[in-house]
Amino acid sequence: MKKTFALLLALTFALFAQTDSIHSQDAEADLLVGVWEPSHGRARVKIDKIADKYYGKIVWLKEPNDPEKGTPKVDKNNPDESMREVALKGYRILKDFTYKGKREWADGTIYDPENGNTYSCVIKATDDNTLDIRGYIGVKTFGRTDVWKRVAVKK
Amino acid sequence: MKKTYFAYVLLLLVAAACGGPTESVERQTDTLLLTAEGPLYDGSNTATYTWPVDLNTLLGEGYTAADIAKARITGIRITAVNPDNLSLINDITFQLAGSGVAMQKVGFLNPLPANANSVDLVLADEQKGLEAFFGLKEITLVADLNLIQEFEDNLELHAQLTFNFDLKSK
Numbered sequence: 001m002k003k004t005f006a007l008l009l010a011l012t013f014a015l016f017a018q019t020d021s022i023h024s025q026d027a028e029a030d031l032l033v034g035v036w037e038p039s040h041g042r043a044r045v046k047i048d049k050i051a052d053k054y055y056g057k058i059v060w061l062k063e064p065n066d067p068e069k070g071t072p073k074v075d076k077n078n079p080d081e082s083m084r085e086v087a088l089k090g091y092r093i094l095k096d097f098t099y100k101g102k103r104e105w106a107d108g109t110i111y112d113p114e115n116g117n118t119y120s121c122v123i124k125a126t127d128d129n130t131l132d133i134r135g136y137i138g139v140k141t142f143g144r145t146d147v148w149k150r151v152a153v154k155k
Numbered sequence: 156m157k158k159t160y161f162a163y164v165l166l167l168l169v170a171a172a173c174g175g176p177t178e179s180v181e182r183q184t185d186t187l188l189l190t191a192e193g194p195l196y197d198g199s200n201t202a203t204y205t206w207p208v209d210l211n212t213l214l215g216e217g218y219t220a221a222d223i224a225k226a227r228i229t230g231i232r233i234t235a236v237n238p239d240n241l242s243l244i245n246d247i248t249f250q251l252a253g254s255g256v257a258m259q260k261v262g263f264l265n266p267l268p269a270n271a272n273s274v275d276l277v278l279a280d281e282q283k284g285l286e287a288f289f290g291l292k293e294i295t296l297v298a299d300l301n302l303i304q305e306f307e308d309n310l311e312l313h314a315q316l317t318f319n320f321d322l323k324s325k
Contacts, residue, residue, distance in 0.1 A: 050203060050252055051295045059199045074265065082280040086263045087246045090199035090299045095258045109257070 029099035031125055035059065035151040038133075044151055047094060054105060056094030064089060077116030088113055097123060110135045119143070177224045177321040182213050184316045188236070189298050191310040202298045202312055208291055214320065220290035222323050227282050230317030231262045233298070234273035240310055241271055243302050249276055249314075250297040256287045258297070 032054050035046045044060035066073050073088040097108035103125040110121040110133065119135035126132055129150040136143025184206075191202035210218045231249055235241040246265035252258040262276035288294050296314060 046199070048201070050201075050297060051205070052254055053252070053258075055252075055258065057199060057201075057299060080279055080281040082277065083260065083263065085265050085277070086248055086260070087265050087301055090246070090248060090301050092248075092250070092258065092260075092299065096252075 025099075025101070028103065029105075031103065031128060032097070032099075032105055032123065032131075036131060036148040037151050038148050039146050045093065045148070052098070054094070054097040054099075054108070055092050057090055057092045058088055059090070061089060075113055075116075077113060079116050094121070094123075097121075177323055179319060179321050180214070181229065181317060181319050183230075184213070184314075184318075186234075186313045186315050187296060189296055189312045189314055191298075191300065191312075193306055193308045193310060195302055195306040195310060197302050197304050200300050200302055200310070202300060202310060204296045204314070206294045206296055208289055208294055210289060213318075214322070218322070220286070222325070223286045223289055223320055224323050225321040226286040226289060227319045228261045228278060228285065228316060229319045230315075231276040231278065232273055232315045233264075233276065234313040234315075236311040236313060238272050240306075241267065241274070242269070243304060243306055243310070245301040245303050247274075247276065248299045250299070251285070251288055252295040252297050253288050253291045253293070256284075256291065259283070259285065259288075261285075 030049065032047050033049060035044050036056070037044050042062045043058050045056040046059040047054055047056040049055075061073060064072055066076075074084060075086045075088055075091060076084050078084050078086070091111075091113065093111045093113065095109050095111075097105040100106050105123040106121075108121050108123070109118050111118045112135075119137060120140075121133065121135050122140065124132040124134070131148040132145050133148055134140065134143050134145045187204050187206055189202040189204040191200045210220065214222075233241075233247060233249075235244075244267050246267060247263060248260060248265075249262040250258050250260050259282070260279060261282060262278045264274050264276045267274055296316075298312060298314070300310070302310075
């Protein structure tokens with residue numbers, strides 16, 4: 001009887017510990033959610049979660065209009081010509097990131113509207129308000145890292 | 156005679172290796188309700204709908220994702236549940252997303268015409284591997300909307316999608 005009680009108690013503790021760990025893992029994964037500014041400061045990107053993955057879209061542009069045309073900027077360098085009139089404001093440049101643990105999100109891509117190229121990408125949070133965004137082709141070693149800062153600083 | 160026979164067999168083998176004949180069908184979804192939860196601020200907002208994939212309804216009894224050789228969107232019609240609300244939207248970008256499949260932009264309209272009750276989106280020429288979405292339990296429809304002004308309530312849109320499927324012959 002005592003043994004059964006002890007076993008039940010141990011199982012209950014284990015279940016609570018596991019649930020707690022899942023919640024803290026979810027909270028850590030959602031650290032990515034928010035508005036971020038790349039180092040060039042010309043845009044702000046809002047990262048949100050859709051279903052089980054993370055996506056980032058441009059929500060603010062320092063220069064929202066095309067200097068030549070005077071109209072809102074569009075994705076003029078898209079390799080698919082049919083999509084070159086898509087508005088840059090609201091454009092999803094970060095796609096399909098999943099949380100890998102240890103404050104790292106991977107399996108995603110980053111799109112550079114300046115040249116129309118899409119790169120593989122990993123994101124690492126170095127603290128609650130700073131991200132290392134590494135874009136690369138093929139091998140992670142041969143890539144470039146940019147530092148993004150959270151716009152509304154989390155205390 | 157022998158040569159002709161061998162050529163015939165070879166031709167059959169090549170045809171079999173190429174995957175066999177396919178049948179092309181066009182199917183339209185029911186009206187799907189996308190919601191952007193308010194209050195909404197002017198600028199970029201997102202309306203979504205999780206669409207449970209039911210190939211039996213879409214293609215007929217007994218079809219599975221393995222029967223789809225190729226899928227392509229041939230139409231996206233958007234209608235606001237409250238017709239006045241379409242005038243709040245400057246532009247729309249429409250994407251498909253799902254677990255284990257890369258998000259794909261399939262259509263957009265920039266800008267929306269004034270006083271329209273419904274709009275047909277411009278479709279992407281390049282649609283790669285759309286058939287992979289039909290192997291999922293559900294597809295998330297993502298409409299990114301640039302709003303002209305703030306909106307207090309939920310913004311609801313109806314979407315009706317038309318797909319063209321190349322089905323492998325059974």
